[in-house]
Amino acid sequence: MSISNFTAPVWLGFLAVILLLALGYLLAQRSKHRHMLRFSNMEQLEKVAPQRPSFWRHVPIVLLILGMVFSTIGAAGPTAEQKxxxxxxxxxxxxxxxxxxxxxxxxxxxxxxxxxxxxxxxxxxxxxxxxxxxxxxxxxxxxxxxxxxxxxxxxxxxxxxxxxxxxxxxxxxxxxxxxxxxxxxxxxxxxxxxxxxxxxxxxxxxxxxxxxxxxxxxxxxxxxxxxxxxxxxxxxxxxxxxxxxxxxxxxxxxxxxxxxxxxxxxxxxxxxxxxxxxxxxxxxxxxxxxxxxxxxxxxxxxxGDASRPWWLLGLLSTFVGIVVALALRQRLP
Known part of the structure; x- marks a missing residue:
């Protein structure tokens, strides 16, 4: 899909902001990992945190980021051929x-x-x-x-x-x-x-x-x-x-x-x-x-306008992300 197929392509610029947020999240997770490795006594670390953080803790933020991506595409006004x-x-x-x-x-x-x-x-x-x-x-x-x-x-x-x-x-x-x-x-x-x-x-x-x-x-x-x-x-x-x-x-x-x-x-x-x-x-x-x-x-x-599916995907992804966050962590990311 080219830029000419959007009625408001300026909104696509917001994807860069979302990308920065995703990179920021990755850097924050990497920083946490480094701080954990600074423990000098690994046996003590295992007693304090016997279980490593689960991969599923990242799912809510991934879903929320996807929701923002889908919503941004919807805001840009995509069009499609219609009979x-x-x-x-x-x-x-x-x-x-x-x-x-x-x-x-x-x-x-x-x-x-x-x-x-x-x-x-x-x-x-x-x-x-x-x-x-x-x-x-x-x-x-x-x-x-x-x-x-x-x-x-x-x-x-x-x-x-x-x-x-x-x-x-x-x-x-x-x-x-x-x-x-x-x-x-x-x-x-x-x-x-x-x-x-x-x-x-x-x-x-x-x-x-x-x-x-x-x-x-x-x-x-x-x-x-x-x-x-x-x-x-x-x-x-x-x-x-x-x-x-x-x-x-x-x-x-x-x-x-x-x-x-x-x-x-x-x-x-x-x-x-x-x-x-x-x-x-x-x-x-x-x-x-x-x-x-x-x-x-x-x-x-x-x-004609083809933004509705993107808005629905954005809404669904955001909703599921919030539900998963509350279910796994009892709080929003």
Missing amino acids: VPRNRATVVLVMDVSLSMEATDVSPSRLEVAQQAAKDFAEGLTPGINLGLVTYAGTASVLVSPTTDRGSVKAAIDNIKLAERTATGEGILTALQSIETLASVLGGSETPPPARIVLMSDGKQTVPDFEDVDNPRHEFVAARLAKTKKIPVSTISFGTKWGTVDIPRDDGGTDRVKVEVDDEAMQEIANLSGGDFYSAATLQELSRVYDTLEEQIGYETTR
Whole structure:
């Protein structure tokens, strides 16, 4: 622990005084020992003091000195890192609801697992955070504007409907607009509340064309915009490389289409926006990802007062020292 971790480090100077007291005690004990050795008749000394002083006579003074040391550290105001729940932050959960979510490579289906994990995430997020929900397929929609009401978010997750195509960039842009709207409504601060987008997708962007990287609606362009607004996008690539869905044809038949996850694109979105990338292929893995995000988003680390344990140690050590002194010597040191 460095000096910078104390709010009143000047009190640490008192440790030098305590050190001098301890040295003084040692010198006093040494002086007593020398006086005892000056007896010329050792047989007479043994008759006068047949038992040598016990080591336990030093315990009370040691405990009292320790009590002063602990109390001095407490007076110096030590600090420690503490996790504090966030009460002024915004999180928007952006979920891919394209038809690929019907794939059953994640049992019982990608959609059902994603819904369950998302509801658990909403339930576990610290109460003071505003949570919103955006879904996207060919277009994006705000199902729930950022709010502290978790019930409305979970109800919306239960009522998700799937649609064709995947416009990941639209999902990010819509989430950014939702965050900015809430910030303008809240006001009352020079800086907007910290915000984070959590994007869960199970496939490749199809709207606009993935190769059209300069399109304003492209996911990479949206990620760069999020970076300029200091809103990181944490991405979750959900599913496997072997997922498939059956797409109905006009003639009544079906085509089995492969719907593999796009880890590379999700990782790039996270990198461009300053967020974190995760991948999951089961309910357990997805739940662990959301648990990690809850920890990151729901709490902030600050330095807080850590003097109480030192004061308690000082009080306990002093009390025990006095009790031992009275028990062994019937007087205080």
